[in-house]
Amino acid sequence: MEISTKLRYGARALAELGLTYPKRPVPARELAEQQGLSVKYLEHILSALKAAGIVNSKRGMSGGYELARSPEQITMKAVFNALEGSTAPVKCVENPEICSQYDDCPTRPVWEELRDSIDGVLGSTTIADLTERIRSSAKYGKTTYQI
Amino acid sequence: MEISTKLRYGARALAELGLTYPKRPVPARELAEQQGLSVKYLEHILSALKAAGIVNSKRGMSGGYELARSPEQITMKAVFNALEGSTAPVKCVENPEICSQYDDCPTRPVWEELRDSIDGVLGSTTIADLTERIRSSAKYGKTTYQI
DNA sequence: CTGTTCTCCTATTATAATGATATGAAAGAT
DNA sequence: ATCTTTCATATCATTATAATAGGAGAACAG
Numbered sequence: 475m476e477i478s479t480k481l482r483y484g485a486r487a488l489a490e491l492g493l494t495y496p497k498r499p500v501p502a503r504e505l506a507e508q509q510g511l512s513v514k515y516l517e518h519i520l521s522a523l524k525a526a527g528i529v530n531s532k533r534g535m536s537g538g539y540e541l542a543r544s545p546e547q548i549t550m551k552a553v554f555n556a557l558e559g560s561t562a563p564v565k566c567v568e569n570p571e572i573c574s575q576y577d578d579c580p581t582r583p584v585w586e587e588l589r590d591s592i593d594g595v596l597g598s599t600t601i602a603d604l605t606e607r608i609r610s611s612a613k614y615g616k617t618t619y620q621i
Numbered sequence: 622m623e624i625s626t627k628l629r630y631g632a633r634a635l636a637e638l639g640l641t642y643p644k645r646p647v648p649a650r651e652l653a654e655q656q657g658l659s660v661k662y663l664e665h666i667l668s669a670l671k672a673a674g675i676v677n678s679k680r681g682m683s684g685g686y687e688l689a690r691s692p693e694q695i696t697m698k699a700v701f702n703a704l705e706g707s708t709a710p711v712k713c714v715e716n717p718e719i720c721s722q723y724d725d726c727p728t729r730p731v732w733e734e735l736r737d738s739i740d741g742v743l744g745s746t747t748i749a750d751l752t753e754r755i756r757s758s759a760k761y762g763k764t765t766y767q768i
Numbered sequence: 769c770t771g772t773t774c775t776c777c778t779a780t781t782a783t784a785a786t787g788a789t790a791t792g793a794a795a796g797a798t
Numbered sequence: 799a800t801c802t803t804t805c806a807t808a809t810c811a812t813t814a815t816a817a818t819a820g821g822a823g824a825a826c827a828g
Contacts, residue, residue, distance in 0.1 A: 534825025580754035681796030
């Protein structure tokens with residue numbers, strides 16, 4: 475039950491966007507370089523984040539991506555939902571109709587508890603928390619990357 | 622981030638084994654019929670549960686599988702680990718050496734929190750809880766299946 | 769109005785994981 | 799002996815993930 479690379483890379487990219495917010499948009503190329511990813515792959519991820527209303531984009535020279543809201547207002551739950559889908563570990567939890575034994579299933583309550591617990595963690599963490607960790611990191615300010 | 626069918630089917634099978642514990646072993650065929658699964662597939666699952674020390678098995682006539690301990694002593698965390706692997710949503714959480722940026726990763730703490738939260742839920746639920754739900758279910762006693 | 773920088777859209781491919789089936793050997797009970 | 803069951807291994811189909819590729823179209827600078 476691992477998370478996808480999309481969520482991993484996407485979350486880190488958003489953490490970086492938190493650093494520049496609200497100063498300037500950052501091109502996908504720049505974000506990709508920081509993480510050592512291909513620009514094309516990160517573009518996909520950013521596209522999904524845009525579709526979810528988490529980032530805005532600007533085309534052309536000195537364009538790029540920027541957070542659509544302040545970092546404090548973007549929860550990891552929203553990011554998870556955008557890049558990973560539902561937090562429910564089984565489909566029946568969100569679509570009761572797909573299981574004929576829904577009401578009598580002895581295991582479903584466990585999966586519901588899991589979902590709620592995951593939602594709790596993700597809902598109480600924001601991009602601001604991630605960005606703050608970059609700021610207080612040992613390497614912060616020592617890299618070649620300029621804000 | 623869904624759980625596998627192995628865990629879903631396996632958990633239900635264990636809940637059923639809780640009903641008969643400690644009276645008699647139940648053959649895979651019987652457990653498979655209850656869930657409408659192929660015997661062969663469930664055999665794989667039960668085999669993994671046996672390797673994890675969660676069930677015991679007995680060959681030959683009137684053989685089958687039975688819980689290795691009392692239902693109260695088998696947590697869903699043990700079952701998850703046996704059928705799904707680690708509860709860590711990313712590998713680096715359990716193997717720091719695979720990531721060069723381990724100490725400075727702004728997202729890792731989130732994944733660690735997620736793991737702990739999942740462990741909490743799974744660790745506080747036992748097979749006894751599942752079995753109890755079968756016992757108090759509307760259909761219990763009305764099926765053709767005899768204990 | 770031209771070139772550059774960038775997002776954006778769609779298609780394709782590779783790889784791995786899951787889900788499942790199949791065959792038959794080995795062990796135990798009667 | 800024979801029936802029932804676990805056990806071991808191999809194979810296959812399907813899906814999801816991860817990633818790459820090519821190029822169209824917007825914004826802006828000169």
